[in-house]
Amino acid sequence: MRLRAIYAGFAVVTLIAGLVMRFAPLGLPWYVVKYGGSTTWAMMVYLALGIAWPRGRVLTLGWIAGGIALLVELQRLYRAEWLDAFRASLPGILLLGRHFSVWDIVAYWVAIAGVALFDHFVIRRAVMSRC
Secondary structure (H helix, E strand, O other), X not given: OHXXXXXXXXXXXXXXXXXXXXXXXOOOOHHHHHHHHHHHHHHHHHHHXXXXXOOOOHHHHHHHHHHHHHHHHHHHHOOOHHHHHHHOOHHHHHHOOOOOOHHHXXXXXXXXXXXXXXXXHXXXXXXXXXX
């Protein structure tokens, strides 16, 4: 239960950081806004899996999160009027994105690797040391 709460706390912080990075007029360079949003989205996928399956192995969570991120990016290659209409809405932009990019896939996998390493070396060790 404690691990699930930790993942949820990090998910809230990540969500806020991602939204601020994307939408607050901070004057950040475009690539920070673009790939910062992509990386925080991918981190959220990992953290959501951690909330759902807190006892899952870090490597397993990472591979599943990476697979989900890859599939979401690949779905952008499929065009349908109803799907493009959803992609143009704010929820669609935040959940699915609009345009396919190989660089987004790279950003997702780097972010997932980073959050998985943080999970392994910081979160799980902290929880295990309290047991």
